[in-house]
Amino acid sequence: MQRRHLGRTELDFPILSFGASSLGAEFRQVTLDEVFASIRVALELGMNFIDTSPFYGRGMSEVLLGMALRDVPRDSYNICTKLGRYDVHHFDFSARRVAESIDVSLHRLGCGHLDIVLCHDIEFVPLQQIVDETLPALRQAQAAGKVRYVGISGYPQKIFHTILGQTELDCVLSYNQYTLQNTRFADETLPLLLKRGVGVMNAGPFSARLLTNSSLPVWFRDPPEVQAAARAAADFCQKQGVDIAQLALQFCLMNEEIATTVAGSANPNNIRKWATWAALPIDRSLLKDVLQILEPVHNVGHKEGLPENN
16 A cells, blocks of 8 residues: 655555544444454555544444454554544533543543544634634643644635634644545645645545445435536446446545545445555546536535534
């Protein structure tokens, strides 16, 4: 697995990393056999950066990861978790909860230290609290040796500009905004991150199944015209004998300014397939045709969080 450096940190990541949201049954119910097999296969294939959160499965993802990683040497993987979002409508970015959340995650994961901790989906709260309270508390945990690097994650691109306008970050994670259909992350935010030396991580290359042949989750929010264009693009790829998911993943991995792209599944066969796709050259002719199909809905998405954060 090809690797890239994460900003000014000391971390080198595989260009394709393992996202553990599926372990928390965020898309479907999963079995323990699937969970353990998925993590084992991901590590065997070199996807040894793992992204999770206490929000995924309301703690389930972290607990199962901790069980699966129990006998895995700590220096053979890096792990990122998050804090601040604990349920669909439950957010707590207070300094007290920062300290508690880190300790709970360390207990669940059993990993000794956290390589990265991100403030999770900060667009749902006033951003000044993140600057004045949450990030300083995270820096204290960093100074104590519990956390190596800190950052933020979320959907609207405005949040990254607002936070970086007032403080420093080690890294950020954007999701569903650097895909075949939506490149706002690269268009609006990536230049700022590179200028500041901030580590760049992308998640959701399949845009919550939009760019696959699978059915969309019930909580999917992009408008009908986006869904229709994606369906047309998927059908076009299928006629060419290619799974649109392959093109979607390869498109993200092409960008050398993004250290890693996080993709998640509780199906080990999917993970093997992704690793195979990552090693193959992209079909540039097909890519051109698909981007043309998606052009009418390029960068069309939805609002997320507080209105003022979009």
